[in-house]
Amino acid sequence: MDLKLTPPEQAQGDLAQIYAEIQNAFGGVPEGLQLFGVSPALLRSQWQNLGYFAQHPHLSANFFALLRYILSEEGNCQFCIGFNEALLLNAGFSKSAIANARQNPAQGPLEDRENALLDYVLKAVHDPHSVGAKEVERLRRLGWTDQDIFDAVVHGAQHQAIDTVFETFGVAPYVPA
Numbered sequence: 577m578d579l580k581l582t583p584p585e586q587a588q589g590d591l592a593q594i595y596a597e598i599q600n601a602f603g604g605v606p607e608g609l610q611l612f613g614v615s616p617a618l619l620r621s622q623w624q625n626l627g628y629f630a631q632h633p634h635l636s637a638n639f640f641a642l643l644r645y646i647l648s649e650e651g652n653c654q655f656c657i658g659f660n661e662a663l664l665l666n667a668g669f670s671k672s673a674i675a676n677a678r679q680n681p682a683q684g685p686l687e688d689r690e691n692a693l694l695d696y697v698l699k700a701v702h703d704p705h706s707v708g709a710k711e712v713e714r715l716r717r718l719g720w721t722d723q724d725i726f727d728a729v730v731h732g733a734q735h736q737a738i739d740t741v742f743e744t745f746g747v748a749p750y751v752p753a
Contacts, residue, residue, distance in 0.1 A: 581607070582614075594623055638667050682694075
């Protein structure tokens with residue numbers, strides 16, 4: 577780690593308050609979120625962003641975890657691979673189902689409509705020009721709203737950025753407790 581992180585026990589002020597919220601939710605403050613603590617305003621923003629997606633009215637936690645897992649595998653972000661794999665395993669998915677989703681997201685272990693959205697988001701994140709109105713209309717027919725589609729793509733794109741930040745500053749691989 578090239579940057580000096582503030583451990584939770586040394587945090588003060590707003591940083592201590594945010595860390596307490598994270599501690600309450602996760603039982604600890606993962607190193608990736610401690611990295612964001614270098615800039616408390618960005619940590620607050622990231623924490624609110626995570627809260628929004630965690631409470632999403634239509635997109636499941638498993639959808640988001642599988643999306644992040646696949647993107648992290650592609651970007652080789654060891655922290656995010658371990659973290660999201662642990663979430664998926666704890667949700668009851670097998671390692672083989674998770675690995676198969678990497679190879680063919682449209683046939684993943686989620687509901688068919690979630691697999692279709694997952695496939696769309698991955699295509700959009702990899703090559704935004706490869707998706708268009710036809711794919712969006714198909715997702716609408718499956719019951720997704722424009723907000724759902726937008727939120728899913730934003731989450732995927734933002735996660736790629738997070739992977740880049742974590743790898744740039746060498747966040748250690750996630751090890752489940």
